[in-house]
Amino acid sequence: MSDTAKQLGRKLSAQEFSDSMLDNAADYYRGIARAYAETENVIAVLSDLRTNSSYVYYGKAANMLAIDTAKARRQIPTIWEEEIFRIVHPDDLHRKHLEELKFFDFVSSLPIDIRGEHYLQSHLRMLSKSGAYVTVRHRIFYFCNASKGSVRMALCLYNIAPGMRSATEIINSVTGETIDLTEHDCTDILSHREIEVLRLIEQGISSKQIASLLHRSVHTVNRHRQNIIEKLRVANSTEACKVAKDLGLL
Amino acid sequence: MSDTAKQLGRKLSAQEFSDSMLDNAADYYRGIARAYAETENVIAVLSDLRTNSSYVYYGKAANMLAIDTAKARRQIPTIWEEEIFRIVHPDDLHRKHLEELKFFDFVSSLPIDIRGEHYLQSHLRMLSKSGAYVTVRHRIFYFCNASKGSVRMALCLYNIAPGMRSATEIINSVTGETIDLTEHDCTDILSHREIEVLRLIEQGISSKQIASLLHRSVHTVNRHRQNIIEKLRVANSTEACKVAKDLGLL
Numbered sequence A, B: 001m002s003d004t005a006k007q008l009g010r011k012l013s014a015q016e017f018s019d020s021m022l023d024n025a026a027d028y029y030r031g032i033a034r035a036y037a038e039t040e041n042v043i044a045v046l047s048d049l050r051t052n053s054s055y056v057y058y059g060k061a062a063n064m065l066a067i068d069t070a071k072a073r074r075q076i077p078t079i080w081e082e083e084i085f086r087i088v089h090p091d092d093l094h095r096k097h098l099e100e101l102k103f104f105d106f107v108s109s110l111p112i113d114i115r116g117e118h119y120l121q122s123h124l125r126m127l128s129k130s131g132a133y134v135t136v137r138h139r140i141f142y143f144c145n146a147s148k149g150s151v152r153m154a155l156c157l158y159n160i161a162p163g164m165r166s167a168t169e170i171i172n173s174v175t176g177e178t179i180d181l182t183e184h185d186c187t188d189i190l191s192h193r194e195i196e197v198l199r200l201i202e203q204g205i206s207s208k209q210i211a212s213l214l215h216r217s218v219h220t221v222n223r224h225r226q227n228i229i230e231k232l233r234v235a236n237s238t239e240a241c242k243v244a245k246d247l248g249l250l
Helices: A003-014 A019-039 A060-064 A090-108 A112-117 A192-202 A207-214 A218-231 A237-246 B003-014 B019-039 B060-064 B090-108 B112-117 B192-202 B207-214 B218-231 B237-246
Strands: A043-048 A053-058 A118-127 A133-144 A151-160 A169-172 A178-180 B043-048 B053-058 B118-127 B133-144 B151-160 B169-172 B178-180
Touching: A019 A043, A019 A053, A019 A151, A019 B019, A060 A151, A090 A118, A090 A133, A090 A151, A090 A237, A112 A118, A112 A133, A192 A207, A192 A218, A192 A237, A207 A218, A218 A237, B019 B043, B019 B053, B019 B151, B060 B151, B090 B118, B090 B133, B090 B151, B090 B237, B112 B118, B112 B133, B192 B207, B192 B218, B192 B237, B207 B218, B218 B237
Parallel strands: none
Antiparallel strands: A043 A053, A043 A151, A118 A133, A118 A169, A133 A151, A169 A178, B043 B053, B043 B151, B118 B133, B118 B169, B133 B151, B169 B178
């Protein structure tokens, strides 16, 4: 992340959070998303993790895909861009979700000042206007809060790339080095206690019973449950179990 | 190019040219250059072909190259970015210049409304801090005036890409299709008359003598000379002869 973005981040975190300040930050990153859509004709989705909302910029490449851009929404009250997800091959959509999580974990494992030096690149099959799947290059950039290091914004770019064959990789955009995502160990995403709780949830045991089994309060168990859901970026406990299994955590 | 950029272009061309209007357009495209430098850590050079000036944004990748970014200029009164050119391998710099010209010719051969759908991608050897050459991915985007189609701005992006091996190609960013640049015939860059004039210039014949040989006025010959220099984007007639030869025009 550049000095300007750092400065913006510092400014934001130094102030009390007022809505106008946060709107400015969103404007700033929306400008970046728009720049990509206009220059490279990509579909650019900017997700604001704080407000749980997204902005979609349909570059001209969207015309080739099975998206009715005239009807598609530009602003979405969630970080999940359904208009795009519904045309991604189901197997790839699941893989995309896991890769995003792993990348999130990878970025969080880095020192704060170099979190902006990496992006994820993968390929997805997406439904074209003609009804066939085409290969799409998918890139994810995370913009972090400069002082606290938390991921504030995620930028997903989609462009049609018929010849693309490479594996999912993390690219260090400063040195050009690449890291195979499968080499990143993400068994630390959940704590031992959280895994313990999730195993019991999976068995259909209620929070009250789990609390009793672990000699903890129901409040504590529910807090674990909430943390698990947030860490795995899913909607509920059932999805959390599925994702944790795919990550090899359960 | 998106609707916003088109609108901007229309606005600009519909008005009488005032300096403030043009400054706004430059601001707009500088925002795009900055977005790339911040998101992908690239070196981004935005050249304004109308005012013959450039703006350079040194993303973090510049730290790996033999550029003293603290001393390097951010604004240059020319479209040629010397700070960067001096660290490009001389053979690649010459090739870059020819490719840029061919791509310029290619873009100009397209219908106006699709000129923003292509970019050029090549690789260059650039001098790293350690004194060795590293492979750099080089992309060129031309932003055209939406109503007149003339290239207004050129955006060059440089990022370190050690594994890059592919040939120079024109990429259609809407469809993902690629065109080998060598397949583009650029023998039409100069007219027959211009080639005739350049052949005589190469032989050391003066404008006055050329005028006499071709039964034209000295004024007309000088106009041809100026057009040749502009079309080949060189500084003088000597360079024009060299570039025209490399393009196979002489």
